[in-house]
Amino acid sequence: MQRRDFFKKAIVVAGSAAVGGSTIEAVETTHPIDNRKVSDIAFPEKRPLITYSDRPPLLESPREVFTSALTPNDLFFVRWHMPLIPTYINPNKFTISVNGLVEKEIEVSLQELKTQFNQVELTAVLQCGGNSRTAFKPMAGGIQWGIGAMGCARWRGVRLKDVLAKAGLKKEATYIGFNGEDKAVYNKTANFVRELNLEHLDDDIILAYKMNGEDLPYLNGYPLRLIIPGVYADSWIKMISNITVTKEKQDLHFMEHAYRIPDNSCECETPKNLFKKTKPIEEMNVNSIIGYPVTGTKVRDASDLVVRGVAFDSGHGIEKVQISIDGGQMWEDALLDDDREGKYAYRTFTYAFKPKSSGSLTIMCKATNKKGESQPFAKDVKWNHGGYKYNGIDEVTVEVV
Amino acid sequence: MTRFKKLLLTILISVSPLFAQVKGGITVPYIDFPMKEGKGMYSTKGKCNMCHSWGYTLNQGLQSKKFWQEKVMKMILIFKAPIEDKHIDEVVNYLFENYGNGELE
Numbered sequence: 001m002q003r004r005d006f007f008k009k010a011i012v013v014a015g016s017a018a019v020g021g022s023t024i025e026a027v028e029t030t031h032p033i034d035n036r037k038v039s040d041i042a043f044p045e046k047r048p049l050i051t052y053s054d055r056p057p058l059l060e061s062p063r064e065v066f067t068s069a070l071t072p073n074d075l076f077f078v079r080w081h082m083p084l085i086p087t088y089i090n091p092n093k094f095t096i097s098v099n100g101l102v103e104k105e106i107e108v109s110l111q112e113l114k115t116q117f118n119q120v121e122l123t124a125v126l127q128c129g130g131n132s133r134t135a136f137k138p139m140a141g142g143i144q145w146g147i148g149a150m151g152c153a154r155w156r157g158v159r160l161k162d163v164l165a166k167a168g169l170k171k172e173a174t175y176i177g178f179n180g181e182d183k184a185v186y187n188k189t190a191n192f193v194r195e196l197n198l199e200h201l202d203d204d205i206i207l208a209y210k211m212n213g214e215d216l217p218y219l220n221g222y223p224l225r226l227i228i229p230g231v232y233a234d235s236w237i238k239m240i241s242n243i244t245v246t247k248e249k250q251d252l253h254f255m256e257h258a259y260r261i262p263d264n265s266c267e268c269e270t271p272k273n274l275f276k277k278t279k280p281i282e283e284m285n286v287n288s289i290i291g292y293p294v295t296g297t298k299v300r301d302a303s304d305l306v307v308r309g310v311a312f313d314s315g316h317g318i319e320k321v322q323i324s325i326d327g328g329q330m331w332e333d334a335l336l337d338d339d340r341e342g343k344y345a346y347r348t349f350t351y352a353f354k355p356k357s358s359g360s361l362t363i364m365c366k367a368t369n370k371k372g373e374s375q376p377f378a379k380d381v382k383w384n385h386g387g388y389k390y391n392g393i394d395e396v397t398v399e400v401v
Numbered sequence: 402m403t404r405f406k407k408l409l410l411t412i413l414i415s416v417s418p419l420f421a422q423v424k425g426g427i428t429v430p431y432i433d434f435p436m437k438e439g440k441g442m443y444s445t446k447g448k449c450n451m452c453h454s455w456g457y458t459l460n461q462g463l464q465s466k467k468f469w470q471e472k473v474m475k476m477i478l479i480f481k482a483p484i485e486d487k488h489i490d491e492v493v494n495y496l497f498e499n500y501g502n503g504e505l506e
Contacts, residue, residue: 044427053456054432083453088426091419110419139468141475144460215422222421 027270029381029392032132033146034295038062045217047074052143056080056182057219061148063396066291067308069337069346070123071151073212078219079128079149079233082182086239087218089181094223096163096207100177100245103168110209110223117158117166120206122229124344125152125312129232129259129281133387135378138271140387147289147394152310152346155227157208161201164243172247174198178226181239194235195250196228204229204344207240229344230315231282232388234259261384268382285391286313286375288321288349288367297398302354307334309394310346311367319372321349324364328377328393331366355400364395434459441495448484448492449476459500467506469496 039051043059050060059078065071091110099105127150130142143149164176177195196205206227209216216222221238228235244250261267262275269275288311299305311318317339322331334351355361368374378392434455436442449458461472470493476482477489484492 039432041430041432043430045423051432051456052460053434053454054429055454057429058456058460085429086426087428089421091421114419139462139464141472143457144462218423218427222423 027383028137029135029378029383029390030137031135031378031392031395032390033134033144034063034396036060036062036146043078043219045074046076046078046219049075049077050146050148056083056085058143059219060145061151063147063289063294064291065148065151066289066310066346067348068291069310069341069348070153070212073153073214073217073220076126076151076153076211076217076220077128077149079143080182080219080238084183085218086181089218089223089239091223094241096224096241096243098163098167098243098245100243101170101173101247102164102245103170106167108163108166113158113163113207113209113224117162119156120159121154121156122204122206122227122344123152123154123341124204124227124229125150125284125346126227126233126236127151127284127287129234129388130386132390132392135381135390135392136383136387140383140385142387150289152312152341153211154213154341155206155208156210156213157206157224157227159203160205160207160226160243161203163207164201164245167245169198169245173245175246175249176201177244177246177250178235178237178240179242179244180221180225180237181241193250194237195246196235230284232259232284234281259386259388261386261388266382267389268384270383271385274385281386281388283314284312285389286316286318286367286369286373287311287391288365288375289394290363290365290396293363293396293398295396295398297396298401299355299398301356301358301400304352305355305398307351307353307363307365308348309334309365310348311336311365312344312346313367313369313373315343316373317343317370318347319368319370321347321365321367323351324366325353325355325361327362328364334365355398358400360397361400362395362397364393366393432456437499439495439499441491442499444488445492445495448482448488452480452482458496461500463500463502464496465502465504465506466493466497469493469501472496 036050038048042048052058061077065075095107095109097107131149134144175195179193208227226237260278262269263277263279290309292308311321321334324331334349337348375393381392
């Protein structure tokens, strides 16, 4: 584009804003990108997944995965921040250290974790805060995910609280910082360290060494990772090897600048008018995804189609999932599973019907939690600069033949 | 079971080695994310593929010049990418010419 065109365009934009009074910008939300294919190359311990990067590995689960309450380990998405990941860990030598404001600094081996602490197990959804980021226009910074940066697993391990108690927290202890074994390539880049205010420490936060009954896959954080049910994945540190207890907040890039949203009631802003005060993304929005059928599936008219999917929130629990086949006018309840995996897990749902007329048919799903919160239409999801917390009503379009 | 045997068994259990599912660690496959040929490709390759794969950059899709300008600055300011001022334009131009959406902003 020529320089002159650029100014012309600038005037047009400025002009339209003046007409509307308030900010009229092309801020709109759509459905996330949904047609990406899995790669033909499989990563270690994984089946082929949608692959964005090898260094660090970024792998997304395809839609078909979202029909069961537990996501198989080999289909579970992968997101690393730092490209230098240990590719071999000796489970007999691995330890996690606890230091800082503790009575005595300790190093606990994997073996000790497995034998000297109470063993606990819980099922929880792990979802990247930027899942479905491709829905945001203009584009929000970060990995351009479709819907598949999430999964749900049964995690087994020990309570973080118990490990901290073994070291003994000092009176002034306020923050706990977590660091994993992944490292930045360049020594001046900050490592991915996260921290938690001790106020938020509860019995459900665990250091897990098993995922769905198996060792954690390397790419999901073998041999130990932090599980913080109900909140987005940003603090679920993988290959966690150190816990540092402090009084003051550490100055951490990934705490102070990443994973933050506008601290206002709509958690929204516009690109030209970014909201100054921000807060961490934390609690997950109520959300649901259709795993079957997928866009492009061909079904016979009057055949019995069973729609399947998963719904979840931050732990209030799912009240209902509804399906619409007329563009969101009429909604009918789907059947929910028996809730056996608990409040932090996926609730699977099914909805059976006979498609009547031939042609394209769009199926939508909408979840409501026990607090009464439900999902907005995709176009009504409000923009934020990081593209976080998308939870627009999901849809797939099948061909009825 | 005699007490001695019991004791022996406990010792055996507690020192039995842990076995990982994967024998001897993993190898992350190399994936080729080809770069479009164009002016500034080699320079950009050296700078932008130092800390992460080109896939990271490709994943952003086609973007405006302002977008690429800001992304390069983010890499320099936040992640301390060692890119000298005099090379910034070259990299931004390569990105915009090959992965641009035609819009300046």
